[in-house]
Amino acid sequence: MPLKIELKPHESIIIGESLITNDNDRIRFYIEGNVPILREKFILREEDANTPSRRVYFVVQQMYLSRGERKLQELYLEYVKDLQDAAPSLIPYLAKISDSVFSEQYYQAIKDAVVLVQKEDELFGAMLRPDASK
Numbered sequence: 001m002p003l004k005i006e007l008k009p010h011e012s013i014i015i016g017e018s019l020i021t022n023d024n025d026r027i028r029f030y031i032e033g034n035v036p037i038l039r040e041k042f043i044l045r046e047e048d049a050n051t052p053s054r055r056v057y058f059v060v061q062q063m064y065l066s067r068g069e070r071k072l073q074e075l076y077l078e079y080v081k082d083l084q085d086a087a088p089s090l091i092p093y094l095a096k097i098s099d100s101v102f103s104e105q106y107y108q109a110i111k112d113a114v115v116l117v118q119k120e121d122e123l124f125g126a127m128l129r130p131d132a133s134k
Helices: 052-066 068-085 087-103 106-128
Strands: 003-007 012-014 018-021 025-032 037-039
Touching: 003 012, 037 052, 037 068, 052 068, 052 087, 052 106, 068 087, 087 106
Parallel strands: none
Antiparallel strands: 003 025, 012 018, 012 037
């Protein structure tokens, strides 16, 4: 059964290795096959990975899109260790993400990483984001 996608005007989506941005009109299309798909609300651009939790999120996103590239897993472990050392209260959130990563459930890991970023925002707020004053 194909996946139905609807994009609002100017909304983006990643399909496989391609970023697709909609034009001025709402569109609907169907995708058949087994490729990573990431809607705009889950896309974090590299320049926006400017906090420890966002770096974890970004590398998880890249693992999902690349289907678990080994180099990214090593980088993920490095970011997790740094974050655990800096904020031990986030370890339960990191553990949940890691469970998903190690079982190769990368899309679930992204959803778990959303919760980590939200928790980081709650704990540390704007002081971690240099662009928060914009």
